Amino acid sequence: MATAVEVRDLKAWFGKTEALHGINMSVEAKHATAVIGPSGCGKSTFIRCLNRMHETNPEAKAEGKVEVGGTDIYEMPAVDVRRKVGMVFQKPNPFPSMTIYDNVAAGLKLNGTRSRRTLDEVVEHSLQQAALWDEVKDVLKKKSGASLSGGQQQRLCIARALAVKPEVMLMDEPASALDPISTAKIEDLIFELKQKLTIVIVTHNMQQASRVAEFTGFFLMGNLIEFDKTEKIFTNPSDKRTEDYITGRFG
Amino acid sequence: MPKRQISLHRQMTDYFFTGLAASLSVVVVCTLIAIFAYLVLKGAGSLNWSFLTQTPKPVGEIGGGMANALVGSIMILGIATLFGVPAGIGAGIYLAEYGRNRLGQLVRFTSDVLNGVPSIVIGLVAYGLVVIPQRHFSAFAGGVALAIMMVPTVARTTEEMLLLVPHAVREAAFGLGIPQWRTTISITLATARAGIITGVMLAFARVAGETAPLMFTAFGNQFWSYSAREPIAALPLQIFTYAITPYDDWHRQAWAGALMLVILIVGTTTLVRFVFMRRMLGGAR
Numbered sequence: 001m002a003t004a005v006e007v008r009d010l011k012a013w014f015g016k017t018e019a020l021h022g023i024n025m026s027v028e029a030k031h032a033t034a035v036i037g038p039s040g041c042g043k044s045t046f047i048r049c050l051n052r053m054h055e056t057n058p059e060a061k062a063e064g065k066v067e068v069g070g071t072d073i074y075e076m077p078a079v080d081v082r083r084k085v086g087m088v089f090q091k092p093n094p095f096p097s098m099t100i101y102d103n104v105a106a107g108l109k110l111n112g113t114r115s116r117r118t119l120d121e122v123v124e125h126s127l128q129q130a131a132l133w134d135e136v137k138d139v140l141k142k143k144s145g146a147s148l149s150g151g152q153q154q155r156l157c158i159a160r161a162l163a164v165k166p167e168v169m170l171m172d173e174p175a176s177a178l179d180p181i182s183t184a185k186i187e188d189l190i191f192e193l194k195q196k197l198t199i200v201i202v203t204h205n206m207q208q209a210s211r212v213a214e215f216t217g218f219f220l221m222g223n224l225i226e227f228d229k230t231e232k233i234f235t236n237p238s239d240k241r242t243e244d245y246i247t248g249r250f251g
Numbered sequence: 252m253p254k255r256q257i258s259l260h261r262q263m264t265d266y267f268f269t270g271l272a273a274s275l276s277v278v279v280v281c282t283l284i285a286i287f288a289y290l291v292l293k294g295a296g297s298l299n300w301s302f303l304t305q306t307p308k309p310v311g312e313i314g315g316g317m318a319n320a321l322v323g324s325i326m327i328l329g330i331a332t333l334f335g336v337p338a339g340i341g342a343g344i345y346l347a348e349y350g351r352n353r354l355g356q357l358v359r360f361t362s363d364v365l366n367g368v369p370s371i372v373i374g375l376v377a378y379g380l381v382v383i384p385q386r387h388f389s390a391f392a393g394g395v396a397l398a399i400m401m402v403p404t405v406a407r408t409t410e411e412m413l414l415l416v417p418h419a420v421r422e423a424a425f426g427l428g429i430p431q432w433r434t435t436i437s438i439t440l441a442t443a444r445a446g447i448i449t450g451v452m453l454a455f456a457r458v459a460g461e462t463a464p465l466m467f468t469a470f471g472n473q474f475w476s477y478s479a480r481e482p483i484a485a486l487p488l489q490i491f492t493y494a495i496t497p498y499d500d501w502h503r504q505a506w507a508g509a510l511m512l513v514i515l516i517v518g519t520t521t522l523v524r525f526v527f528m529r530r531m532l533g534g535a536r
Contacts, residue, residue, distance in 0.1 A: 056425055058351075083428035093419035097441040107427035110437050157423070164427055 004029035004168055004198035005050060005085075010064035012045050012054055019045045021222045022064070027168075027215075032190055032199040034209035034230065037219035038245065043202045046219065047170045050200065051085035052078045069167055083111070086166035090173040092153035094145030094160070100136050103145040103156055107164040122163050130159035131189055151182025158189065169193065171201040175208065187212050206246060210234050218242045287513065294510030297503040302511075307473050307489070313500050317508050319475050320484035323390065324515065326477070327469055327485055328459055330394025335401030335458075336451055342402065343409020343447075348435055350410075359410075366403040373399050374464030382468060390476070390483035393469025397458040404457065408450025412443035448527050452520045459516045462487035486512045 005027035012020040020042050027033050035043045048054040049062045052073060066073050073081040094103050102109070104123045113119060123140070127133040132155040136148070145156055154174060161169060171190075175183040190199055190212045203209050209216050210230055217227040218239075226233060226242045237243045244250055301316050308315030342362065346355055377396035382388055416439050424434040440447070465471075470482040471492065486508050493505035 051426070053422070053426060056422070079428045079430050081428070082426055087426040089419065089422065089426070091419060093417070093423040095420060095423065095438055095442065097438070097444065106424070106438075107429065110424075110427075110429045110433050160423075160427065 002029040003027065004069065005200070006065075006067040007050070008065040008067075010046070010049055010062065010066060012042070012049055012062045013060065014045075014057070015059045019222050020049070020062075023224045025217060025224060025227055027198060027200060029198050030194055030196070031215060032194045032201060032213040033215040033217065034213035035200065035202045035217050035219060036204075036206060036209050036245075038250070039204075041219040042222040043219045044172055047087075047172060047200055047202055050168070050170055051087055052081045053087060083107070083164050084166055085168045085170060086161035086164060087170045088154070088157050088161055088172065088174045091177050092150055092157050094148070094153050094156050096144065096146040098145055099141050100143055100145050100148070100156065101140040104159050104163050106160060111164075123159075126159040126163040127156075129162050129193070130155045131185060131192075132156060132159055149182075151178050151185060154178060154182065154186060155189070158186075158193075162193075166197065168198045168200065171199065173202050173204060176204060183208075206234070218245060220245070290506065290510045290513060293503075294506035294508075297507035298510055302504065302507055306475055307504075310496075310498070315504075317484075317486065317489050317504065317511065319472065320486045320489040320508065321511060321515070323469065323472065323476070323483040324459070324486040324512070326390050326479065326483060327393040327397060327465070328455065330391060330479065331397035331401055331458060332451075332455060333398075334395065335398035335454070336405055338398070339402045339405025339451075339454070340409050340447065342406035343413065344435060344440070346406065346410040347413035348431075348439070359407075362403040362406050365399070366407070369463075370400060370461050371463035371466075374466060374468055377464065377468045385480075387480075388468060388470035388482040389478075389480050390469055391479045393465045393483065393485065394479070396464035396468045397461060400458045400461065400464065401454040404454035405451055408453070409443075409447050412446030412450065413439055415446065416442045445528065448523065452523060456516045456520060459519075460487055460512060462491050486515070 003026045005025075007023055007025040007027075010020055010023040011018060023046060035046060037043050045054060050066055050068075050073075052062075054060050054062050055078070062074075068081070068084055073085070095106060098106065101123055104126050105113075105119045108119060108122060124133065124137075127136065132152060135152060136143070136156075145153065148156060154177075158169075158174075175186045178186065187208065190201065193199060199213075201209075201213065213230050215228070216230040216233040218225045218233060218237075218241075220241055226237060226239045228238070232238075233242060234246055237246065301314055302318075303316060303321070304318050305314070305316035306319045307317070342358060346359060349355070350358065374396050376399065377392050381392035381395050385392070420442060421434055421439060424438045425431070429438070465485050465488050469485050469488065471488040472482045472484045476483045490505045490508040490512070493501040493508065496502075
């Protein structure tokens with residue numbers, strides 16, 4: 001099994017507060033890895049360090065080593081990192097001034113791709129991968145991305161992230177703002193997507209973690225308490241704190 | 252039923268304040284309608300073909316028009332927009348995207364002060380900056396004066412409108428590996444477009460009617476001029492000149508000029524809205 005993301009002694013700060021205290025984790029390629037833990041434990045901070053989104057906050061700072069496909073992402077330009085490691089956010093955030101087509105094409109267009117044919121192909125392919133093509137193919141250039149329903153918007157955001165062909169996809173509670181049917185669609189999608197790329201998903205929903213992810217990491221107060229196969233974490237955790245959390249004793 | 256007594260009291264309060272708000276908005280709308288109606292009443296009669304095509308006649312001769320002043324106004328406003336809008340939008344982008352520091356606060360404060368500087372003082376500044384070094388009045392100097400007046404309004408509305416764009420939109424763009432400058436131009440500005448256009452139109456409408464800053468910059472001209480380097484006529488100046496004379500014919504022309512000025516402002520604003528807003532998407536807003 002290959003490693004897609006190798007994290008070594010990763011620390012992160014907001015101002016003077018240390019939010020992550022040295023995280024080590026090896027994320028398997030072409031599998032889904034779930035990150036769980038109570039609010040404020042550093043899960044979002046952790047995945048935002050994996051594509052250097054963390055540092056878009058002017059107060060924030062990170063230290064340590066994160067290798068994606070063998071390259072240290074803190075040694076390359078941040079914009080290149082984010083094309084390699086895509087991200088889907090908690091709340092759907094399509095570009096409100098753009099059509100559905102332009103939303104999906106944005107990552108390529110605004111980074112210099114001009115060819116109509118390439119764009120057309122990528123848009124269709126990405127929307128198909130995100131299981132949205134059939135619902136929007138007739139209104140691609142007529143409707144705004146913001147006119148879709150919440151669940152469709154989130155799949156549009158996934159298509160938009162897929163269009164730049166990332167190796168890794170980070171998902172920060174991608175279904176927490178959605179209804180159960182839309183959530184199920186996103187989960188089905190994760191199953192499809194992990195055939196081709198690596199997924200790291202933050203979730204508050206432990207059933208969701210057990211449904212979609214092969215591996216799970218449990219975070220608590222800025223530390224990775226336990227990281228193992230999902231089955232092991234949920235049936236036979238080695239750490240008392242993990243057990244307390246998953247059995248609902250706190251958090 | 253005690254519940255009903257409370258609701259009656261609340262209902263009265265509700266009626267009272269709704270009524271108050273409604274009547275106050277009627278006052279505002281009526282003022283506007285009254286001004287416009289009075290202008291049409293006084294000016295429409297003299298707003299004829301020769302008014303739109305001829306230059307002013309010498310004192311004592313009946314007839315003539317303000318064609319040169321209309322062209323002059325359009326030229327001065329064109330120059331003002333050309334310089335004032337890019338500078339204002341640029342400053343607004345700086346304030347919204349990079350301005351959370353000392354320099355940003357300074358720019359914000361300066362811009363608010365500039366907004367409150369009397370327009371005649373701005374005229375004097377343009378006189379000192381452009382007219383004195385060039386040794387002659389010019390359309391360009393008038394444009395510069397009005398451009399300075401446009402900058403603070405455009406800058407602050409641009410800033411406000413960019414700050415209204417949710418952080419999530421910028422984050423989405425960064426997450427795709429789009430550099431910050433590209434995000435600002437193609438995504439944040441585009442999202443805030445409608446509000447920024449409104450701000451530009453407000454600034455335009457405000458300076459279009461300015462007289463004082465043009466008096467010793469564009470200066471005015473009774474003859475045709477298409478040159479930015481020559482003194483040029485402008486509608487507000489011409490209205491002012493005619494209105495303080497004792498001649499009835501010139502008074503009528505001043506009314507027609509005032510009506511023309513309002514039509515110019517309303518027309519431009521409507522046209523710009525039509526052109527830019529039509530490109531907005533159905534579901535976008």
